[in-house]
Amino acid sequence: MxxxxxxxxxTSFIMPSLALLGxxxxxxxxxxxxxxxxxxxxxxxxxxxxxxxxxLASSSFxxxxxxxxxxxxxxxxxxxxxxPKPVVYKLLDEGEPLLLFEVTSYxxxxxxxxxxxxxxxxxxxxxxxxTLTLPSVKEGTACLDQxxxxxxxxxxxxxxxxxxxxxxxxxxxxxxxxxGIYIHQPFRGERTSPRYTVEHIGxxxxxxxxxxxxxxxxxxxxxxxxSRVGWVxxxxxxxxxxQDIYLHATSTMHIAQWQVxxxxxxxxxxxxxxxxxxQKLDPSGDMVFDMSTTQTIPVSLSTATxxxxxxxxxxxxxxxxxxxxxxxxxxxxxxxxxxxxxxxxLYLEQHQGRTSIKLAPGTLLLNWTHALGMGNTExxxxxxxxxxxxxxxx
Numbered sequence: 001m002x003x004x005x006x007x008x009x010x011t012s013f014i015m016p017s018l019a020l021l022g023x024x025x026x027x028x029x030x031x032x033x034x035x036x037x038x039x040x041x042x043x044x045x046x047x048x049x050x051x052x053x054x055x056l057a058s059s060s061f062x063x064x065x066x067x068x069x070x071x072x073x074x075x076x077x078x079x080x081x082x083x084p085k086p087v088v089y090k091l092l093d094e095g096e097p098l099l100l101f102e103v104t105s106y107x108x109x110x111x112x113x114x115x116x117x118x119x120x121x122x123x124x125x126x127x128x129x130x131t132l133t134l135p136s137v138k139e140g141t142a143c144l145d146q147x148x149x150x151x152x153x154x155x156x157x158x159x160x161x162x163x164x165x166x167x168x169x170x171x172x173x174x175x176x177x178x179x180g181i182y183i184h185q186p187f188r189g190e191r192t193s194p195r196y197t198v199e200h201i202g203x204x205x206x207x208x209x210x211x212x213x214x215x216x217x218x219x220x221x222x223x224x225x226x227s228r229v230g231w232v233x234x235x236x237x238x239x240x241x242x243q244d245i246y247l248h249a250t251s252t253m254h255i256a257q258w259q260v261x262x263x264x265x266x267x268x269x270x271x272x273x274x275x276x277x278x279q280k281l282d283p284s285g286d287m288v289f290d291m292s293t294t295q296t297i298p299v300s301l302s303t304a305t306x307x308x309x310x311x312x313x314x315x316x317x318x319x320x321x322x323x324x325x326x327x328x329x330x331x332x333x334x335x336x337x338x339x340x341x342x343x344x345x346l347y348l349e350q351h352q353g354r355t356s357i358k359l360a361p362g363t364l365l366l367n368w369t370h371a372l373g374m375g376n377t378e379x380x381x382x383x384x385x386x387x388x389x390x391x392x393x394x
Contacts, residue, residue: 067198067218067337068181069361070165072103082106082113082179088201088209091160091183095197097123097211098146102203104131106179114138114179116162119206120148129206137164137179141338153338158184159196161337165362168249168281175251180361186334187223187351194223224356229346229365232260232272236353239263241272245379249364250345253281254315256323257289257379261296263355268304270350273297274312277379280320290321294379297325301350307332309349311360317343337361 068089073082084103091098101120108115114136119129134142134150141163143153151157161182168175183196199215224231229246233239241260248256261275277294279287301308311329316322328344339347344360359365 067183070167070178070180072181073106073179086202086204088203088206088213089181090199090201090209090211090213090215092197092199093146094195098196099123099148100201100206100209100211101148102206103181108136112136116142116179118148121206121209121211122147123211126211134162137162143184153184158338160184163337163361165341165360166251167362168251168253168364175253175362178362182337182361184337186336191223224349224351224354224358229357229359231354231356233263233355239265244367247366247368248314248345249281250313250315251341251343251360251362252313252315252317254278254317254320255281255287256314256345258314258323259379260357265303268302270301270303270353270355271298272301272348272355274299274314274323274325275379276314276323276325278315278319278321278323289379291379293321293323295323295325297323299325299327299348301348301355303350303353305332307334307349307351309333309335309347311340311344312346312348313343314345 071085072087073084075082084105088100088102090100099120099122101118103116104119105117106115107113116134116137118132118134120132121127121129130148132144132148132150134144136142141153141161143151143155143158143162144160145151145155145157146159148160153161161184162179163182164177164179166175167178183198185194185196198218200218201209201213201215203209203213232242241263243259245257245259248258250256256276256278258274258276261273263273264271273296275294275296277289277291279289281287299310299312301310309331310327311331313324313326313328316324316326329340334349334351335347339358339360341360341362345363347358347360349356349358
């Protein structure tokens with residue numbers, strides 16, 4: 001359930017008709033088709049998704065599956081109250097159980113939203129249940145280390161991140177704020193699997209759960225190969241760009257169609273050329289991409305060091321059809337779950353000569369070439385209204 005608002009006490013901006021509209025997964029196996037496609041809808045087979053990386057992007061228009069995200073709660077549209085799901089989360093380190101925790105509340109003693117309360121057990125002391133109340137996430141991001149101690153988010157010991165992410169609701173025409181839970185594990189070195197993973201265990205409480213309880217593994221990686229977009233060229237030596245095409249609902253209330261057009265390198269300068277078409281989000285009107293406005297814009301990274309990253313805004317927030325690929329921030333350290341979300345659409349990063357793209361929390365993305373089984377192709381003027389109409393009610 002995605003529709004809700006940051007301040008549950010103030011409900012003025014959600015219309016009653018929209019309060020009942022839960023935004024869930026959009027299965028887009030045949031509702032959007034390129035203009036030159038020879039495939040009929042019943043000939044397009046859905047791609048089976050495994051909740052990681054491109055497999056997820058290929059079959060649904062959904063949020064970045066970074067760990068638990070906003071899936072920890074149920075939303076009551078009549079009262080706008082968030083209730084934690086009866087789920088215990090098991091966090092593993094290199095496949096070995098590290099801790100169990102559950103969310104018990106999102107409200108403080110006065111009934112104000114924004115304050116996470118938790119119960120947890122550490123594997124080092126499996127018989128003892130602890131309680132913990134975090135600082136309000138409305139005041140800023142709250143972070144915990146592997147011992148469930150509150151820690152500065154800039155600390156290298158940060159493991160769990162509790163934060164509010166802004167998500168665009170295309171059917172409603174505005175964004176809402178959602179509290180989510182993320183694992184902070186920026187990739188370093190040449191890791192091919194995530195260090196930390198999280199499993200969901202259906203249980204009433206931590207007290208009823210043991211560390212050997214079976215869980216359902218959830219995506220919990222911030223590796224380039226497991227991000228929503230992932231590596232965009234094969235290796236540091238091979239700069240052949242993936243030509244996958246994406247639809248992107250941005251925090252600035254645009255819909256963008258984009259792809260990595262090419263990658264070039266001269267000396268230590270690496271330029272990733274993004275081909276972008278933008279359209280102001282208008283869920284009630286006729287939305288067809290005007291391909292004459294398509295722009296190809298380079299984003300520069302440096303390979304002089306082992307890591308360089310850039311936070312990118314795809315569309316000009318003041319112009320309905322202007323692509324920008326504007327670099328909002330350059331960073332020399334992986335940001336992991338601490339990616340800022342304000343007007344950030346993509347996180348472009350170079351690591352040891354190889355480039356990957358990730359999404360800021362709260363962003364919506366669809367790899368529509370994969371969803372249609374079309375493979376690599378050119379961008380087209382896609383009619384957008386059917387996309388919004390196919391969102392499910394719950």
